[in-house]
Amino acid sequence: MYRNILESHAHYDEKCYAPRLEQVLEEQRQKGVCCIINCGSDVASSHRSVELARRFDMVFAAVGVFPLAVEHLPANWLEEIRALSLEEKVVAIGEIGLDYHAGTQLRQQQIAVFEAQLELAKERNLPIQIHDRDADADTIALVEKHRPRGMVHRFASSPQAGQAFLELGMHLGIGPNITYPEFAHVLETVRAMPLERLVLETDSPFLPPARLAGQISTSDMIGEVAETIAKVRGDCTPQEVLDLACANAKRLFAIS
């Protein structure tokens, strides 16, 4: 069994966990998960993240509005996120970023919402969690402009984009997508990146490893991510990967 599994990005406020959330989190603790950063994606889920962090010792919160929520934002969204960011156990602004998967119709709106939260992160001196889907060029340009600290969550981009994020000082959030053949290109980044910039995640409930595709994921599945990383690198054991990623995330998100 592994220990020191730090889940840097998950959504335990999703309805699928609700009937037995307490048991789920207790099972996660027993399976070696030491800490979970629960991430907001809009105002409501950011509130729920803060509530989870209040309720469970092992849970910390990230608050923010992600790009697919920009169309229906309440007028006071930024004030709400700012107020939440002052709460105890809020360790990041996230998830925030750009998503052009369905097209670039909302590009200007997404950029405006992303930049407002990059400013907020700076003002609050908090790291960020970036959601970048099919939007590498604009995301990299905005990271270069604002120079935040933080992680690119569920990193799935090209080795070139990975290199650009690393050069800008970002951490890369590596998750179970590296166990799927269609994300084999991510292994190139994993093989070459400095392990000091590695953080691990499952984006639960959304991303189980390939052999469990279609199921609800949980944070202990990070063990398989660590096994995959140890295998492609050949310079460390899965437990060493977990230990390092845990220490990296604790440093980045100032969790003691």
Ligand SMILES: [Zn+2]
């Ligand atoms: Zn997420």
